[in-house]
Amino acid sequence: MMECVQRISSDSSLAEAILEESGQNVNLCYQCGKCAAGCPIAYEMDYKPSQLMHAIRLGMDDLVVNSKTMWLCAACETCTTRCPQEVDVAKVMDAVKITAMRRGIKPTIPEVASFYKAALSNIRMCGRMYEVGMIVALKLRTLDFFKDMGLGMKMFKKGKLKLMPSFTGARRTMKIFGRVKSIENLPRRCRPGTAGRNQTV
Numbered sequence: 001m002m003e004c005v006q007r008i009s010s011d012s013s014l015a016e017a018i019l020e021e022s023g024q025n026v027n028l029c030y031q032c033g034k035c036a037a038g039c040p041i042a043y044e045m046d047y048k049p050s051q052l053m054h055a056i057r058l059g060m061d062d063l064v065v066n067s068k069t070m071w072l073c074a075a076c077e078t079c080t081t082r083c084p085q086e087v088d089v090a091k092v093m094d095a096v097k098i099t100a101m102r103r104g105i106k107p108t109i110p111e112v113a114s115f116y117k118a119a120l121s122n123i124r125m126c127g128r129m130y131e132v133g134m135i136v137a138l139k140l141r142t143l144d145f146f147k148d149m150g151l152g153m154k155m156f157k158k159g160k161l162k163l164m165p166s167f168t169g170a171r172r173t174m175k176i177f178g179r180v181k182s183i184e185n186l187p188r189r190c191r192p193g194t195a196g197r198n199q200t201v
Contacts, residue, residue: 012056012057012058012059012061013059013061014056014059014061014064014065014096014099015027015056015057015059017095017099018056018092018095018096018099021095021098021099022088022091022092022094022095023091024087024088024091024092024095025087026053026056026057026087026092027057028085028086028087029050029053029054029057029083029085029087030085031050031053031054032050032084033048033050034079034082034083034084035048035049035050035053035078035079035080035082035083035089036048036049036050036051036079037082038078038079038081038082039078039079040074040076040078041072041073041074044068044072045067045068045069045072046067046068046069047063047067047069048069049069049073049079049089049093052064052067052069052070052093052096053087053089053092055067056092056096064096065096065099065100065103065105066105066108067108068108068109069093070093070094070096070097070100071097071107071108071109071112071113072109072112073090073093075090075093075094076090077090097113101113110142111142111144114138114141114142115138117141118134118137118138118141119134121137122134122137123173124173124174124177125170126165126166126167126170127166127167127168127169127170127171127172127173127174128166128168128169128170128173130162130165130166131160131161131162132161132162132163132165133165135152135161
């Protein structure tokens with residue numbers, strides 16, 4: 001049986017990087033606009049998801065990696081569900097973020113990147129979200145110590161914030177992170193679950 005070769009029809013290095021990272025072929029997008037129409041955050045974005053997809057296809061890599069769009073993406077997957085070409089647009093947004101960071105490009109909205117890092121390190125250490133620990137880590141990363149302090153105090157008074165973390169499942173979570181790391185080190189074609197109709201053109 002002949003193996004299918006993944007191809008990108010444009011000259012975009014970013015499109016190639018996205019295909020390698022996520023298995024998503026942005027050249028399948030025909031600009032119907034359903035992703036942008038359904039996006040709950042589109043009103044805050046500098047470029048709608050469909051515009052960003054088109055910019056990737058055109059090779060406008062600088063515009064894309066310096067955009068706010070992928071950092072504002074809520075990963076709700078409304079766009080993915082609505083796409084008639086079955087392009088996982090949310091996965092494309094993640095791949096753009098990863099590629100931008102690998103290229104040494106600073107996040108357009110650094111608070112979002114700081115939140116991701118604080119949340120992941122918190123879950124890796126505790127096995128689940130420990131809110132107080134994550135808030136402290138986020139404040140240390142952003143140096144914005146007084147933002148939302150009033151809301152935090154209200155939550156604390158109502159018992160919504162626990163002072164001590166629960167380490168239930170921490171060992172299992174560490175194993176999951178370890179498996180993900182080993183998969184990330186594999187070439188894209190060798191990763192499990194990479195087969196899909198939108199990988200080839």
